[in-house]
Amino acid sequence: MTKCKPFVIALILVLSLSVALVGCSSNTQPTPAPAASGPSGSATAVGSSALQPLAEKAAEMFMEKNKNAKVQVQGGGSGTGLTQVAQGGADIGNSDVFAAEKLPADQAGTLVDHKVCVVGFATVVNPEVKVDSLTGKQLIDIFTGKITNWKDVGGQDLKIVILNRPASSGTRATFKKYALNGAEEATGQALTEDSSGAIKKALSDTKGSISYLALSYVDNSVKALKYDGVEATVANITSGKYPIWSYEHMYTKGEAKGVAKDFIEFIMSDAFKSTITQMGYIPNSEMKVTRDK
Amino acid sequence: MNSKKTNTDKFYQVKHEYLGRSVVTIFGIMLILITITMVLFLFSKGIKTFTQNHIPIKDFLFSTAWMPGREEAQGGPAVGALIFIIGSVFISGLALLISTPFSVALAIFMTQISPSFGKKLLQPIIEIFVGIPSVVYGWIGLSVLVPFLRHQIGGLGFSLLAGSLVLSVMIFPTITTVAADSLSIIPDDYKEASYALGATRWQTIRKIIFPSALPGILTGVVLGLARAFGEALAVQMVIGNTIRIPGSILDSTVNLTSIITMDMGNTAMGTTWNNALWSMALLLLIISFIFIFIIHRIGRKGSTSA
Numbered sequence: 001m002t003k004c005k006p007f008v009i010a011l012i013l014v015l016s017l018s019v020a021l022v023g024c025s026s027n028t029q030p031t032p033a034p035a036a037s038g039p040s041g042s043a044t045a046v047g048s049s050a051l052q053p054l055a056e057k058a059a060e061m062f063m064e065k066n067k068n069a070k071v072q073v074q075g076g077g078s079g080t081g082l083t084q085v086a087q088g089g090a091d092i093g094n095s096d097v098f099a100a101e102k103l104p105a106d107q108a109g110t111l112v113d114h115k116v117c118v119v120g121f122a123t124v125v126n127p128e129v130k131v132d133s134l135t136g137k138q139l140i141d142i143f144t145g146k147i148t149n150w151k152d153v154g155g156q157d158l159k160i161v162i163l164n165r166p167a168s169s170g171t172r173a174t175f176k177k178y179a180l181n182g183a184e185e186a187t188g189q190a191l192t193e194d195s196s197g198a199i200k201k202a203l204s205d206t207k208g209s210i211s212y213l214a215l216s217y218v219d220n221s222v223k224a225l226k227y228d229g230v231e232a233t234v235a236n237i238t239s240g241k242y243p244i245w246s247y248e249h250m251y252t253k254g255e256a257k258g259v260a261k262d263f264i265e266f267i268m269s270d271a272f273k274s275t276i277t278q279m280g281y282i283p284n285s286e287m288k289v290t291r292d293k
Numbered sequence: 294m295n296s297k298k299t300n301t302d303k304f305y306q307v308k309h310e311y312l313g314r315s316v317v318t319i320f321g322i323m324l325i326l327i328t329i330t331m332v333l334f335l336f337s338k339g340i341k342t343f344t345q346n347h348i349p350i351k352d353f354l355f356s357t358a359w360m361p362g363r364e365e366a367q368g369g370p371a372v373g374a375l376i377f378i379i380g381s382v383f384i385s386g387l388a389l390l391i392s393t394p395f396s397v398a399l400a401i402f403m404t405q406i407s408p409s410f411g412k413k414l415l416q417p418i419i420e421i422f423v424g425i426p427s428v429v430y431g432w433i434g435l436s437v438l439v440p441f442l443r444h445q446i447g448g449l450g451f452s453l454l455a456g457s458l459v460l461s462v463m464i465f466p467t468i469t470t471v472a473a474d475s476l477s478i479i480p481d482d483y484k485e486a487s488y489a490l491g492a493t494r495w496q497t498i499r500k501i502i503f504p505s506a507l508p509g510i511l512t513g514v515v516l517g518l519a520r521a522f523g524e525a526l527a528v529q530m531v532i533g534n535t536i537r538i539p540g541s542i543l544d545s546t547v548n549l550t551s552i553i554t555m556d557m558g559n560t561a562m563g564t565t566w567n568n569a570l571w572s573m574a575l576l577l578l579i580i581s582f583i584f585i586f587i588i589h590r591i592g593r594k595g596s597t598s599a
Binding site for chain 2: 076188192194201
């Protein structure tokens with residue numbers, strides 16, 4: 001008899017503990033604040049690490065203006081963002097690519113796209129490479145492994161080292177789609193680095209290397225190449241001369257509502273435009289060309 | 294087990310026996326529950342590649358075709374993980390080859406040859422190594438080791454060798470500590486008997502102490518191997534992550550943990566691609582189960598022969 005008692009006590013303790021835990025978690029649910037001016041409540045935005053810095057900055061400014069609202073921004077990658085928003089785990093899913101490219105059609109159909117800004121990408125090389133411009137054809141030949149030496153595209157006699165982002169990365173998907181015309185990269189040749197920061201470091205250290213970076217990452221430690229003779233500048237992107245750019249998306253499940261709606265409206269408002277430019281992104285309103293897939 | 298006097302006072306028993314026992318039991322049960330639920334979760338996620346996407350297990354384990362994003366029109370996704378498995382095996386195996394002689398020699402030195410120096414200086418140094426976060430190892434590997442290999446040996450620097458070198462530094466504290474523990478518990482009688490027969494110190498270590506401690510040393514080696522298999526970040530930063538079977542130790546390659554960390558966040562849940570990553574995680578878990586099983590076998594053998 002005495003043997004089963006501790007077990008009973010243990011059971012009771014476990015049950016009470018779980019009740020307590022459930023109690024705790026229900027306490028953290030946001031209680032709707034009494035009607036005040038401006039939006040109130042909370043929203044979470046999860047996903048793309050490329051959009052994360054901008055979204056964080058926007059959340060900071062948004063909460064400064066609306067004291068009753070709380071916006072939480074998390075990274076995790078575009079795939080995570082889209083999955084979370086489709087399953088209802090987050091209010092906003094940040095993504096570098098259109099939802100239809102990642103999610104099955106039935107899930108992608110439930111999401112509403114908000115294109116919040118544009119990001120330009122540049123083909124970048126190690127500063128010692130003596131090439132200034134590549135044509136689309138040359139770029140495809142390099143990334144598919146047909147051209148393996150810089151001397152074949154007008155540079156010095158130096159082996160080309162390709163640095164890739166992982167196959168699932170939004171940056172790589174964008175580059176493949178708009179710079180390489182969707183050509184399948186050669187497998188088993190390129191080095192792969194997990195983040196744009198790591199790419200930049202490896203690029204400045206590795207002779208003859210070539211990769212691609214968002215314009216906000218390009219600085220003096222790497223050399224940006226012209227694409228078909230067109231320089232990767234904001235002016236050339238907005239006018240449509242330079243094709244390697246993509247939208248940054250904020251997806252909501254169904255139409256945006258509550259704080260999520262106000263937050264997205266804030267990011268797309270004129271008041272936030274200068275911050276977008278400052279942080280190396282391009283405001284949607286400046287684009288003279290559009291895309292819908 | 295209790296005397297009759299305390300048995301009558303129920304409250305006394307609750308306070309002095311059951312309360313402490315229950316708390317300890319609860320934590321024990323919770324830990325077991327967490328382990329079981331994690332294994333079940335990983336298992337349920339990991340088998341989806343085979344049950345939902347109908348990829349044969351044979352293809353997953355023995356195919357080198359890794360095209361997880363291929364369109365249905367071109368034949369659908371192919372998720373052969375052999376390249377990653379081979380990468381993991383090569384990198385960890387080489388790390389073990391580099392690390393084991395150093396670790397075992399160090400363990401012998403600090404327990405048999407110079408115990409006071411070992412305790413005062415080597416022990417704390419080894420503990421510091423354990424405390425260094427893996428991202429630091431990776432960063433040092435990327436900034437120092439990779440350029441060094443590139444300039445001194447050749448190739449790009451990002452290589453199987455770089456990964457193994459970083460790993461060997463990371464696993465040496467594990468092997469050394471476990472080996473030193475098993476060396477230090479060898480009874481003095483063994484040593485004294487050997488000395489009495491006229492053996493030198495090195496003969497004693499080689500013929501008597503080392504064989505007696507071998508099961509413990511092997512346990513350390515397997516633990517080190519398990520650690521090497523599971524390490525992700527530091528290795529991923531220096532191996533280059535080229536999806537191919539390496540032709541030499543200076544070639545860049547990829548392993549299971551790297552591909553999981555690189556692609557997990559960017560793939561949507563429920564896709565074949567994402568499911569294949571879960572299957573690889575399950576595979577890692579199974580491999581570590583095998584290592585644990587081996588350790589238990591070694592331990593049992595050791596205790597029966599001693």
